[in-house]
Amino acid sequence: MAYYWVNLGVSYKEVRDFKFLWAPSHTYTASGEKTVKAGWGHVPSIKKNDVIICHENKRIIYVAQALADAYPAPRPESRTYDEWKKEGNKVDVNLIVLxxxxxxxxxxxxxIERFNDKCEPKLFTVDGNAAQNYMVAIPNSVASIVLSSIDCTHLGQLKQPSKFSSGTKRRKKRKAIKGGVRSARSNARIGQGAFRDEVLDIWNNTCPVTKVALPELLIASHIVSWVLSDDDEKVDGYNGFPFVPNVDKLFDKGLISFADDGSLLISEHLSVATLNALGIREDTKIAGLTEEHIFYLAKHRNTYGF
Structure with a gap:
């Protein structure tokens, strides 16, 4: 699954009413040379289930998910006529209106500070406004940051195909979840319910970084963020740590991570002085990681560039 950002101008009503995205495949320069604008190039690459964050006037107004791969299509009749932009690419979407x-x-x-250079083309300008490109391919880190700011009741509508194949090592099948799967996934977003219970049980009600052992002070923090996890990963207790709030915030923002041996990894955007001020030593090493934790940690490191 890939993530994109689309800048909607006057077409935001068309997207809402007809549930599709469309962009020209090319245009022509003043000299008659065929060219493709940077913001159009990603549209034909969209695949089924890819997620597109819809921006309009400094706000995220929709979250769209592709119902099928993008396909060639003529300019919609609802668009203003432009003789050079008849051919294009269309994506039919399931639309979540916020x-x-x-x-x-x-x-x-x-x-902007950490991930703008990883967007293609850049998502924001130097003055903090969304760049004037129709569509931008964004990395998982940016998708996680943006989607985490959206009410989870909306995001529950997104389909998250399982990433596990038959050859992938999985945990033993968990017990039936009380209250239903949908409720469990929603509760897991805020670190509650069966997910929290399982995370705390795995770690014996103790933060592996600070050794604080008061459950009421611990947050069940996802390793692979809830918004990037498939339905199984959302409620998998091995996709979590019981962290005190300061550690949870650093980990959730990708300012720290952990190596497979448990050694603390520190982002270049976090000073050791700040880390120490939060009561965390730079030589911290956590014990008790399983193969399942290591599987998820590899994804966390990859998302945040460790």
Whole structure:
């Protein structure tokens, strides 16, 4: 599954009413040379189940998910005529309309500082506004930051195909989840319910970094963030750590991670002085990692560039 950002201008009503995205396949320069604008190039690459974050006027207003691969299609009749832009590519989508649009102010500074260069083309300009490109391919790190700012009741509508193949090592089948699977996944988003119980049980009610052993002070933090996890991973207790709040925040923002041997990894965007001020030593090493934890940690490191 890949993630994209689309800038909707006057077409936001068309997207809402007809549930598709469309962009020209090419245009022509003043000299008659055929060219493809940077913001159009990703549209034909969209695959079924890819997620597209829809932006309009400094707000995230929709989250779209491709119902099928993108395909060639003529310009929609609802579009203003332009003789050079008849041919294009279309994506039919399932559209989640946000009841409360999310301001880009909630996440743009974090995204610009650390991940803007990893977006293709760049997502934000130097002054913090969304760049004027129709579509941007965004890394998982940016997708996680943006989607985590959206109410989980909306994101529960997204389909997350299982990433595990028959040859992938999995845990033993867990017990039936009380209250139903949907409720468990929603509760897992906020570190509650069966997910929290299992995380704390695996770690004996103890934060592996600080050794704090008061459950009421611990947050069940996903290793692979809830928004990037498939349905099984969302509720898998091995996809979590019981962290005190300061460690949870650093880990959730990708400012720290852990090597397979448990050694603490520190982002270049986090100073050792700040780490120490939060009560964490730079030579911290956690014990008790299983193969399942290591599987998820590899994804966390990859997402945040460790």
């Amino acid at each position: 009841e409360r649009p999310v301001s880009t102010d909630e996440f743009k500074h974090h995204s």
